[in-house]
Amino acid sequence: MTFPRNLLYSRLSSLNKYSRNVNTSAVRLQNVQQVTAKKRICIVGAGPAGFYAAQYLLKQLSDCTVDIVEKLPVPFGLVRFGVAPDHPEVKNVINTFTKTAENPRLRFFGNVSLGQDVSLQELRQRYHAVLLTYGADQDRELQLQNEEQKHVISARKFVAWYNGLPGAEQLQPDLSGRDVTIVGQGNVAMDVARMLLSPIDTLKATDTTEYALEALARSQVKRVHLVGRRGPLQAAFTIKELREMLKLPNVTTNWRADDFAGIAEQVEQLQRPRRRLTELMLKSLSEQSKRTATAVDGKQFLPIFLRAPKAISAKEIEFAVTQLQENAAVATDTTECLPADLILRSIGYKSSCADPAINFDPQRGHVRHDQGRVLKEGEGSSVEPGLYVAGWLGTGPTGVILTTMNGAFAVAKTICDDITANAFDTASTKPGFEVANQRIVTWDGWLRIDQHECEAGKAKGKLREKIVDVEQMLRIAGV
Amino acid sequence: MLVINRIRNAAILSLRNAYIRNCLSNEIRAATNSTRTFSLGLALRQQDVVNVTFVRANGEKIKSSGKVGDSLLDVVVNNNVDLDGFGACEGTLTCSTCHLIFKEADYEKLPEKPGDEELDMLDLAYELTDTSRLGCQITLTKDMDGLEVQVPATINDARAA
Numbered sequence A: 001m002t003f004p005r006n007l008l009y010s011r012l013s014s015l016n017k018y019s020r021n022v023n024t025s026a027v028r029l030q031n032v033q034q035v036t037a038k039k040r041i042c043i044v045g046a047g048p049a050g051f052y053a054a055q056y057l058l059k060q061l062s063d064c065t066v067d068i069v070e071k072l073p074v075p076f077g078l079v080r081f082g083v084a085p086d087h088p089e090v091k092n093v094i095n096t097f098t099k100t101a102e103n104p105r106l107r108f109f110g111n112v113s114l115g116q117d118v119s120l121q122e123l124r125q126r127y128h129a130v131l132l133t134y135g136a137d138q139d140r141e142l143q144l145q146n147e148e149q150k151h152v153i154s155a156r157k158f159v160a161w162y163n164g165l166p167g168a169e170q171l172q173p174d175l176s177g178r179d180v181t182i183v184g185q186g187n188v189a190m191d192v193a194r195m196l197l198s199p200i201d202t203l204k205a206t207d208t209t210e211y212a213l214e215a216l217a218r219s220q221v222k223r224v225h226l227v228g229r230r231g232p233l234q235a236a237f238t239i240k241e242l243r244e245m246l247k248l249p250n251v252t253t254n255w256r257a258d259d260f261a262g263i264a265e266q267v268e269q270l271q272r273p274r275r276r277l278t279e280l281m282l283k284s285l286s287e288q289s290k291r292t293a294t295a296v297d298g299k300q301f302l303p304i305f306l307r308a309p310k311a312i313s314a315k316e317i318e319f320a321v322t323q324l325q326e327n328a329a330v331a332t333d334t335t336e337c338l339p340a341d342l343i344l345r346s347i348g349y350k351s352s353c354a355d356p357a358i359n360f361d362p363q364r365g366h367v368r369h370d371q372g373r374v375l376k377e378g379e380g381s382s383v384e385p386g387l388y389v390a391g392w393l394g395t396g397p398t399g400v401i402l403t404t405m406n407g408a409f410a411v412a413k414t415i416c417d418d419i420t421a422n423a424f425d426t427a428s429t430k431p432g433f434e435v436a437n438q439r440i441v442t443w444d445g446w447l448r449i450d451q452h453e454c455e456a457g458k459a460k461g462k463l464r465e466k467i468v469d470v471e472q473m474l475r476i477a478g479v
Numbered sequence B: 001m002l003v004i005n006r007i008r009n010a011a012i013l014s015l016r017n018a019y020i021r022n023c024l025s026n027e028i029r030a031a032t033n034s035t036r037t038f039s040l041g042l043a044l045r046q047q048d049v050v051n052v053t054f055v056r057a058n059g060e061k062i063k064s065s066g067k068v069g070d071s072l073l074d075v076v077v078n079n080n081v082d083l084d085g086f087g088a089c090e091g092t093l094t095c096s097t098c099h100l101i102f103k104e105a106d107y108e109k110l111p112e113k114p115g116d117e118e119l120d121m122l123d124l125a126y127e128l129t130d131t132s133r134l135g136c137q138i139t140l141t142k143d144m145d146g147l148e149v150q151v152p153a154t155i156n157d158a159r160a161a
Helices: A004-033 A048-062 A076-082 A088-101 A118-127 A155-164 A189-198 A200-204 A210-217 A239-247 A265-267 A270-285 A287-295 A401-420 A444-457 A468-478 B002-038 B073-079 B104-109 B116-122
Strands: A039-045 A064-070 A105-110 A129-132 A152-154 A180-182 A223-227 A251-253 A297-306 A305-312 A315-323 A327-339 A342-345 A373-375 A385-390 B047-053 B062-067 B100-101 B133-134 B145-152
Touching: A039 A048, A039 A118, A048 A064, A048 A076, A048 A088, A048 A401, A076 A088, A076 A155, A076 A270, A088 A105, A088 A270, A088 B116, A118 A129, A129 A401, A152 A155, A155 A189, A155 A210, A155 A342, A180 A189, A180 A327, A189 A223, A189 A239, A200 A210, A223 A327, A239 A251, A239 A270, A239 B116, A251 A287, A251 A444, A265 A270, A270 A287, A305 A327, A385 A401, A444 A468, B047 B073, B062 B073, B104 B145
Parallel strands: A039 A064, A039 A129, A064 A105, A129 A385, A152 A342, A180 A223, A180 A342, A223 A297, A251 A297, B047 B145
Antiparallel strands: A305 A315, A315 A327, A373 A385, B047 B062, B100 B133, B100 B145
């Protein structure tokens, strides 16, 4: 034991010698840095796209500083407010983001809203480059009559409700009926279905907000219909989500055999991911007869294909039966009504235009860009120098975190390439963000909120009890 | 009888747990001791070291090593191997960022075949091949010394997806 300690000592002393050398050169380095202007980059939106881009930029550009501006007092975007509470492992990326945030060249400005507290023009004047990553906070509509009625709500809002997005606690979904019909079959639709069908005890240990747990505990929902316009081969959910659903205790999945006519014959020609997903559906379908006999009073999960929403009424929703023509769903004259005490619309997110200066495509719900470079307003392909977009704000709402990560890395690389090519000014000195009459949550402020939430959760045997009220967040953050 | 059995089982379980906890804390103590020596490069016996080479999409080779029992994700994390975004979910089988591509012969030799959950995640990976695995699911054995695995390109144009 003494031997290694001696060694440790000698290593430390040599380290000291070494660091003394480093120190002298560090002073010199600092002087140099004061002469060359730092490249100041501002990222708007503290979700996965923003954090992954920041990670890349800080690593590749040793002379840059990155400021992340976030509308909410708390970071992580859809990792906090989108990822299902019963998928806590997916939220492990927060550890990587936290490491990025602890970089001394990164600053976090929470509770700063683009378009309200600061304009895009102002940010562009204060930074060499601005990267927009504020995501998609709106959803696509069915464009049907009665869609505004109280029993029709968006899955996005439902997710925000159980995940504690400030403002979403007002939603109060009515779960007193037996049938819920979800229009759309993506992973958001699957998450919502799983939250409605999961035994309440498995949710109690998660960070589901307390008010949502109470409402879900009282829920009378017994059947969840998951309806898609196209067929099983076009199903938008991924296999992990389906497998999870098939394993839910006390929930029976019932497929419609007619939906799978001719599907088994096509399995062999499919690419592996699609093939495995289809095989799992077919396997579940083939085991169906055994299941229905055993579980009578349990809950039911009912995926239904080839139905396009047509009309909404008080207790049901009417669908047109569709046919596939070159992968597109074409409505026929035949219709079918499904019971629906509650209708959840889950046909995709879209972004909003936070600042009038953004070249925004309202039809598609995203920012117009070329490889992440935001295009100038009007015709043509010229770009706004030093203005970029990444994540769902640029790509539209598709893909898993891996997709967003790769996309954000790619745009961050584009920024680095443009700096090398002098595509925008990085020579002048830029002041960066300045605090004026604004209650700003710094990273330390967030850590205080985080600690508070974790402690409150611990007291209830939960991972975390999220604070939903912005004013309370600000108070705990100390601003 | 059933009740008695249950109580007995519960008692055995709690005893066992206490024993395991004891052993564990001893082990942790031992582990911290040994890591202290590891960092000085003393106690790491030569035969426990497994050398691994990660080959980037551009052909660049990164040589690294772990010890028997480590996962390939451990090797990347413990050695700070420079692979952006690798292991986002920290080995919990909920992402596919630790996707690695094996040579066919190496793939066949892997002691454990991928389970459904691993294949489900791999199905979401870019550049999926028949010899793809998730690094977090591969535990190093002595036979793997000298293993070379390919890392798919991390910077992928996702906009086309």
